[in-house]
Amino acid sequence: MSKASVNEKLNAEYKQIRFEAEQNLEDRLQAALQIPQFKALYVERKAIALELSKKNTQELKDQYQKVSKELLDLINNNKIDLNIYFKCKDCKDTGYINGKPCHCRLAMSKRLLKAESNLPKFATATFEDSKFSTLKVAQAKKMESIYKDCKRWADNIDNASKRTIFLMGSVGTGKTTLSFCIANELLNNGHSVYFATAFDLATLIIDKQFNRLQNIDNYYNMLDADLLIIDDLGTEPQNTLMQEGLFAIVDSRINENKKTVICTNLTEAQFAKRYGERSTSRLTSASFAYKPSFIDGDDLRKIKC
Numbered sequence: 487m488s489k490a491s492v493n494e495k496l497n498a499e500y501k502q503i504r505f506e507a508e509q510n511l512e513d514r515l516q517a518a519l520q521i522p523q524f525k526a527l528y529v530e531r532k533a534i535a536l537e538l539s540k541k542n543t544q545e546l547k548d549q550y551q552k553v554s555k556e557l558l559d560l561i562n563n564n565k566i567d568l569n570i571y572f573k574c575k576d577c578k579d580t581g582y583i584n585g586k587p588c589h590c591r592l593a594m595s596k597r598l599l600k601a602e603s604n605l606p607k608f609a610t611a612t613f614e615d616s617k618f619s620t621l622k623v624a625q626a627k628k629m630e631s632i633y634k635d636c637k638r639w640a641d642n643i644d645n646a647s648k649r650t651i652f653l654m655g656s657v658g659t660g661k662t663t664l665s666f667c668i669a670n671e672l673l674n675n676g677h678s679v680y681f682a683t684a685f686d687l688a689t690l691i692i693d694k695q696f697n698r699l700q701n702i703d704n705y706y707n708m709l710d711a712d713l714l715i716i717d718d719l720g721t722e723p724q725n726t727l728m729q730e731g732l733f734a735i736v737d738s739r740i741n742e743n744k745k746t747v748i749c750t751n752l753t754e755a756q757f758a759k760r761y762g763e764r765s766t767s768r769l770t771s772a773s774f775a776y777k778p779s780f781i782d783g784d785d786l787r788k789i790k791c
C-alpha cells in the first residue's frame with residue numbers, strides 16, 4: 487500500500503465521519519423544528535441575521551440578541567440537544583491539530599496499515615518485548631546484536647542503504663519473529679508492510695500472470711509496500727515461472743529502493759544451488775543486503791521471545 491493511497495483512504499474516512507456528525511445534528515434540528523415555538527424563533531433569528539449582514543444597525547443587533555436569548559431559553563427549558571458530537575474532541579474529526587496528524591488519525595492509519603499487511607494475527611512481537619536471557623550466552627549475544635541492527639535499520643528505513651535483510655537460519659531460531667518485530671516497528675511509524683510466505687507470494691504471482699486473482703488489492707499492496715517480508719523462501723514449489731516472478735519482484739524493489747526482508751532455512755550454498763548464482767549474489771550482495779551469518783542454536787519457539 488502506498489503512502490498516497492493510505493492518505494486518500496484516511497481522508498475519505500474523515501469526510502464520512504464529519505458527514506455523519508453533521509447529519510446527526512441536522513436530524514435533531516429537523517426534529518426540533520417540529521415544535522412551532524422553536525420554529526418561529528429559529529426562522530425569525532435567521533431573518534434578522536440576514537438583515538444584519540446587509541445593514542449593521544444597533545436596533546437589529548439588539549433584536550438579534552433578544553431573539554437569540556429567547557431561543558436559547560427555549561432550547562434549555564425543553565432540553566433540545568443541538569450540539570455537534572465529534573468522535574474525537576481533540577481534532578473535531580478533522581484528523582489534524584495545528585497541521586499535525588491527530589492521535590486518532592495515527593491510530594486509524596496504524597489499523598488500516600495492519601489490516602492490509604497480511605500479517606497473521608499472532609504477529610505481535612516487537613523489539614521492546616524481545617528477550618534472550620534464556621539462551622546460551624553465545625547465541626544470546628549473536629541474536630541481540632542482529633536484533634539491534636534490524637531495529638536501527640527499521641527506524642531509519644527511508645534512508646537505509648541496505649535494501650534487503652537476508653535472514654538465514656535453522657528452523658525455530660526466531661527469524662520470522664524478528665521479521666514481525668521489524669514489521670510492527672514500521673507499522674507503528676506509519677509505514678506499509680506486506681507479509682507473505684514464499685508459497686503465498688508464488689501463488690499470488692502465478693494467479694496474477696493468469697488473470698485469476700480474486701483480490702487484486704493484495705497484489706498491489708504487496709508490490710507497493712514500503713516493506714515486503716518473504717517468509718520461508720525455499721519452501722515454495724520449484725517452478726521456473728514462480729521463481730522468475732519472485733525474483734523479478736525482489737529485483738524491482740531493490741531498484742526502486744523499497745525494502746524487503748527475506749527469511750530462509752537454507753544455507754547460502756543451498757540457496758545458490760536452488761536459485762542460481764546470479765539471483766543469490768543479487769539478493770545477498772553486500773552493497774544492498776544486510777546478511778548476518780547463519781542463525782542456529784536453540785529452538786526459540788520453546789521460549790518466550
Ligand SMILES: [Zn+2]
Pocket residue numbers: 574575576577578579580581582588589590591
Ligand atoms: Zn483526533
